[in-house]
Amino acid sequence: MFFHIVLERNMQLHPRYFGRNLRDNLVSKLMKDVEGTCSGRHGFVVAVTGIENIGKGLIRDGTGFVTFPVKYQCVVFRPFKGExxxxxxxxxxxxxxxxxxxxxxxxxxxxxxxxxxxxxxxxxxxxxxxxxxxxxxxxxxxxxxxxxxxxxxxxxxxxxxxxxxxxxxxxxxxxx
Amino acid sequence: MGLLYRHNGDTSYASWASLGPLTLLQVAVAETQSARAFYDDLTSKGENQPKSGRSDNRGIAVVILDALTRRQWVREEDLAKDLKLHTKQLRRTLRFFEEEKIITREYRRETAKGAKLFSAATAATVDVQLTGKEGEEKVKLHTHSYCCLDYAQIYDVVRYRIHRMKKLLKDELDNKNTIEEYICTKCGKRYNALDALRLVSFEDDDFHCESCNGKLEVESDKFVVQEGADGDDNARRRRHEKLKDMLQKMEIQLKPLMDQLSRVKDLPVPEFGSLLAWEARASAMGRAANGDMSGDSKISQLGYNGAPMPYSGDTKVVVDFNGTEGNRHDVKSETESTSLKVLPPWMIKSGMVLTKEQRGEVKEEIKMNGTSTSSSAQYSDDKKSTVDHDDKKNIQDEYIKAYYAALLKQQHELEASSKQELSNTLAANDPSSSAYNRQVGLKSKHEEDDDGTDWEEAPVAGTGNENYKVNDLNVQADVVPADDDEDVDWEEG
Missing domain, CATH: 2.40.50.140 (Nucleic acid-binding proteins)
Structure with missing residues (x-):
């Protein structure tokens, strides 16, 4: 069965992506990361359909990577018994x-x-x-x-x- | 079963009757059977709570369903009153039925006027005593709820349930939905079908053990070998037996219901429509009945929309007074003889009183009387099985029938005595035999004319009435005298 749900994920972004395209970069990385993955809880993530909210980034000590909490809408597919x-x-x-x-x-x-x-x-x-x-x-x-x-x-x-x-x-x- | 007669006699459902009264009966029987079969031990949910344990609700479900099979749309207060149940108790059960998809309910905020509209509608179709009720209702202004059996849905629901019950048992019997287990022949390791992806080998078709690469066998094959070794197996076998038993018992016990369902299968379902539609229809019937005294024969011409439907009439007794009312026919023959037409054969039904001319043949008129009497006799035969059902409406209807039959017989005797001379006069008076003009298809104007004469004649018939009842319709003899007061009603409306 397909569901349209909101999931949250902490995205780590390399400092080289910082700039005016930061948001776009973040979104395309998110899609690359989550589409096609499977979580036991929600099933297969079929597609990201939208971004709900991107939180404040947190710079990691030592690496310079920034962690953004991203809330995104996606379509998931999860098979059920009897389906x-x-x-x-x-x-x-x-x-x-x-x-x-x-x-x-x-x-x-x-x-x-x-x-x-x-x-x-x-x-x-x-x-x-x-x-x-x-x-x-x-x-x-x-x-x-x-x-x-x-x-x-x-x-x-x-x-x-x-x-x-x-x-x-x-x-x-x-x-x- | 009483229902047969009720719906047969219930003229507001003329199109139903024409579809076959058996349908209703059978659906109702199926319904009652299923009700009996499944809801006999229904105790409403409140019963489980200790506080409401004061009254025993068992069997009430059956009683309510039974009552509903005898009604169409009914106001729940009225139903409660009729069944002498507390409305709360009734509602609880009705809610259960609604959840079970057996009845449809409608809620309506209505004034006294609205309630009256419904009352008028019920008066036309259902056997509810209205007198005295209207007064009470006038002050109320709150939500009324109505309920009605939903025959089409009941049929589906019952079938679906039976199907599910059987399927559940059968599936378990066939191990249909069990997950296969595999066991390694070498090391005895067990897997199940969910591991299948890991077990496939590309060398051959078999599944292979992950640890020792031995061949896997389906475990159910091993049952025979390990017989009795495992207590679990025994339990499974016992369960299997039990299921088989249950399935067989179910087949036997549900046989009557299944038979009934298959009999009802091809018959059209009684459709009452939504409350509003039904009400409008019923009140139309009611108006028609008020406008015309002999509503019995009149309403039968009305279809659902109140439009005239000349050939939907089922068996109807139409009395002609050719013997006693010679002078009247003289007057009428001038106007009516012109309207006579030859009816096509498919329009002619057994109950219609037609002249031979109308049937397209010419014969001696007296024969026609024979036909109408025989049809009335047949009618009373039909009713024999259903007489035990003593609805007020029925009584009224039966009284009318009995009255007509009595009149007919009296007239018959008269005729027998003066047969020769009568036929002579008739032939002389109206060659086109307008004596038989009172047929189902004619308009109300003629009916009203007839009615006038009906009432003139009533006292004449009244003297001999008792005798005729006993002779003629022995089955109904007990019913009719109880209803002497009905006579008054009948005359004034």
């Missing part, structure tokens, strides 16, 4: 398949794939229904439901299922 996501399959093996929904890695074990889908090994390992109408292979797009998440300080990993109504392949790359 339905659309993801791209990245790897298929006999234990199940891995998929990615943006930055989030999701594993769907073969128990959570509908019983009528069989694993087919080979050059392009895939899960296929007996009549061959539905095929899950690398680069397939699937809709899945998250049934478990592991949230570490810097990493989020999910396991999902496609064994439910309206879940499964939504776009087969072979037919497009």
């Amino acid at each position: 339905i996501l659309e993801a791209v399959v990245t790897m298929v093996n006999k234990m199940g398949f891995f998929a990615e929904a943006g930055p989030v890695q999701i594993f769907v074990s073969n128990h959570l794939i509908p019983d009528d889908m069989e694993f087919q090994s080979g050059d392009m390992p895939n899960y296929t229904t007996s009549d061959g109408s539905v095929k899950i292979q690398k680069d397939s797009e699937v809709r899945l439901k998250i049934i478990g998440t592991r949230v570490d300080a810097t990493e989020i990993f999910c396991i999902g299922t496609i064994k439910d109504d309206f879940l499964g392949v939504i776009n087969d790359p072979a037919t497009v």
Whole structure:
């Protein structure tokens, strides 16, 4: 799920950036630093959308670096248990398949794939229904439901299922 | 069930009746069943608090729902009065129902006038005693709340609940949402699916142990091997059994409800609309009923918007007085014979009294009387199952029906005696058989004319009335005498 929230971060700025572009430099450094990172608490920071407030800088003794407390708005993405996501399959093996929904890695074990889908090994390992109408292979797009998440300080990993109504392949790359 | 009759007889819902009174019945039954099934042991939340433990609320939910199935929009004070409940108690339960999405409620600050508007509306449709109430209401000026069953929503809510219940049990049975566990065959280290990313190896398809690089197996496969070794496993199996049991029991116990739901599935849902819309509609009915004495047949021609709907009429008994009122027909025939038209076959329904000319065929007129009597008899048969329901409205309606039937029979006898001569005179008097002009599709002007004659005739019928009731409509015989005072009402309006 996406959230638009306000976060705060202490930015250290090298003295060479001081000048009339200080603020711009600060913001671009902030974007470079936080976009794409993951915090266990808030999820993945997708994009910084604005600066709320930049506090007074504090000069560090000895280094000359200045620390600015910056409040910024950003879009974060955090997966939840029970959430339905659309993801791209990245790897298929006999234990199940891995998929990615943006930055989030999701594993769907073969128990959570509908019983009528069989694993087919080979050059392009895939899960296929007996009549061959539905095929899950690398680069397939699937809709899945998250049934478990592991949230570490810097990493989020999910396991999902496609064994439910309206879940499964939504776009087969072979037919497009 | 009483509801069948009520809605059948409830002429303000003519379009409903035409859709099939069974719908209402079945929805109501489904509703009642679900109410019985789920809310029987409902004790409102306040009950849990020690201070309000003085009254027993159990079963009240069922009573209230039951009462609501017999009403449309109803003011909560009135409902409380009817059920002899304290308003607080009623409100608590109603709030619960509202949260459960079973009823809709509306709140309105209104003056005595507004309350009167509603009262007028109820008078037209619902069986609420109005006399005496209006006086009390006049002084009040505060928020009134109204409630009404929301049948469409109930249907959805019940289905959704059942679906959720089943899904919960089934999912747990199928281990659908469990997180897979893996165990290393070499060192016995356990992992679960959340570690999967770290366990993938690029050499083969299997997961490999982080510490010893041994092959990992799905742990559930091991259950068979370690059978009974682990107390945890046993607990899991017992739980499994219990779930299965529960699911089966649920299937059995909810079977009647499911049947009912599937029966209701294809039928349209009774829609009362918002309070305002309903009120406007109902008061329109009421006005129509006041303007015309025989509101019974009149209102049936009105649709939701009060617009004339000539062919929405369900089974209606229309009495014609061709035998006794020969002179009147003489007068009327001049004006009405011109308006006769041949109706297309799809417009003709079983309850309509039409001439053969109107049906597009020419036959002897006397036969038509036979048709109308048989239809009335059929009607009373329909009601047999529903007679136990003794609403005031019903009684009134039944009285009217019984009265008509009695009149009809009397007339029949008269006819039998003077059959030959009558048909002769009729043929002579009005060749276009205007005797049968009183049909459902005709405008109120004719109806009013008829009414005048109805009342002239009333005392004549009154003498023989009791006998006819017993002979004719034996089921209703007990109902009608109790309502002698209704007679007065009926005449003056």
